[in-house]
Amino acid sequence: MWSIPCLGLVVGLIGLPSSSGWALRPVRLPTKTTSRRILPTRLASTTQNEEDTKQSASLKPTKGSVVKIACRLQPEGDFVPEPLIDGIVLHEEDSTVDLHFMLGWGNYLPGLHDLILEDPMEVGETRSGVSVDAGWGDVNPNLIATISFQDSGMNPSQIKVGSQLWLQAQNLACSVTAVTDTTFTIDANPPLAGASYQATVTLKAVEEGPVVGPYTTKETSQSKYEVCTFALGCFWGGELAFMRVPGVVGTAVGYTQGDVKDPTYQEVCSGTTGHTEAILVIYDPTKATYETLVDVAMDRLGENKYLLNQVGNDKGTQYRHGVYYHTPAQKEIAEKVLKSFGADCVTECKAATKFYFAEDYHQQYLLKSGQSARKGDTTVIRCYG
Template identity: 45%
Template sequence: MVAKGDVVTVDLQVKDVKTGKPFDSTFDQGQVRFVVGAGGFLPAIHKAVEKMQVGEAKELQLSGDDAYGDADEALIATLPLDQAPPNLQRGQVLRLWTGQKARVTDVTADAFTLDMNRLNAGAVLSVALRVLDAAPPSTLETADFAAGCFWGLELAFQRAPGVVSTKVGYTQGAKKDPTYTEVCAGTTGHAEAVRVLFDPAQTTFDALLDVFWGRHDPTQLNGQGNDLGTQYRGGVYYHSEAQKAAIEESRAREQAKHDKPIVTEVLPAATFWDAEDYHQQYLEKGGQIAKKAASETIRCYG
């Protein structure tokens, strides 16, 4: 029987009930692997898999809070076309002055319609799943990384082949169970970080280090881009002596690419405090693609 925390392999197929066509989700379909209860897929899918037997199949219909939430008619507006930017097209995503994003759902000769609901709001999904395999999490290894805002870093690792689970949180600080507000105040000593569970039979720690170095400027101290503060510092935190050696070797290779010294910290892994649920898989929930090997640009703020 599948239990929370198990690593499962599932055949997963999702359709849009309204159209009968395959649903183009932000997550992978087909044969997928994930840690039950650890995110990356709709929570209702995790809940459905728990307590199933290997070989068992199940079909679900998900809507509302079990899917992507209900659509709010108050967030759909039709406006005169003369208020639109030039060359407006159906399907285009606009960023409003409030910072909110809206999709153009219709354009006529004299008007256009904006939908400000979250992506896929109101979708009704038909989910067919079959559990192909289940194993304890001892088959996986753990790695911890910090590289500025944890939203974009997590999505980069979600896309990495061999990564089975990711979560964002706070590490290397003094306060127990800190909140996001406390960490952002810069008083707890924590860094925003991502904990990665990966299958060493499918990827290597060196491959994850390549993702890490590619996601931040290792010469910037206590910040990344416009995100400034000790909570945004770069760091990689080893769980074994083998990881430490791999980090030191990759850091030396990375230093050869830079004129300035690398300031990314290398320390033993410390207590990892999970961030609030709101932050987990934040960019995927917002509609960015988390599928393996996806190459779309990762946008942290819009």
């Protein structure tokens, strides 16, 4: 343990786990820019009378609504993006892309949610020339530190520009950005901090979102969208896997199946609350069936489905895996799929209980860390960003 004064934190700096023990892993990071975040401001607005917007024209977008937008996001300044989400264009002649998501749940870009919600758009309205944060806020200088090798106890031969390290006490990834003979500099900002896009957005439709709650035999809303919950060990990688599935319109990570109200991450990690890390998924069943989503979950678990209270190197009841059904129809499908893996499969199959949302910094964590959430992407998901 050692102190980084400019972070104002006491942290443990360790490498990432590998089969041979602790190791440092180089990563390719998106290019950063120092441009400041500009909050969404309406610079131009037009209204279109499209036939397919009439049925939802009376609905106003609110948190929890499911919206369909036509969107183009063009990088501003010297920002050269990794293709992390759909809708990014690199040339003026590129057309818009249709996006479909639940408002207020953070998928795609927070700035798109702000643009639609803060001064509520109307169906058919277009807003253009709007600067939207691309990387989750400004660069925070307090998350950058230069440390001497002598103070850190690190072996200089292990540290290279681009290496990714772990701030153990804060459960936070950081990257090495500079190395000298005596010091190295780390940056715990998200890789895309400070970058922005110029957005053009047309609101095409607004629909009622589902009621998010525990298992019930009664119909709780008129929404066509449905809710499901899975536990797959560390919730970061599982959430990104579901974000990539066409038909999934919202995801969130949190804690479920426990006995303590509103637990914190630290409390859940202690293994004393009974909760497991979980992913809540909102989906359109006409585009992604529940069975498809259960298959995604079980494929991600792989051979871990036969390990009790363990996924990979993560061990403990807080990492137990499970499929938690919300309706009788989901129960029937979940039991059928899990039964197909034989009696040795120890993945839980239980009724969904109260879901407590995890802290903001856990939400869409791997997207914020620079991994792709594009629909249909099959790039290997790195568990630690």
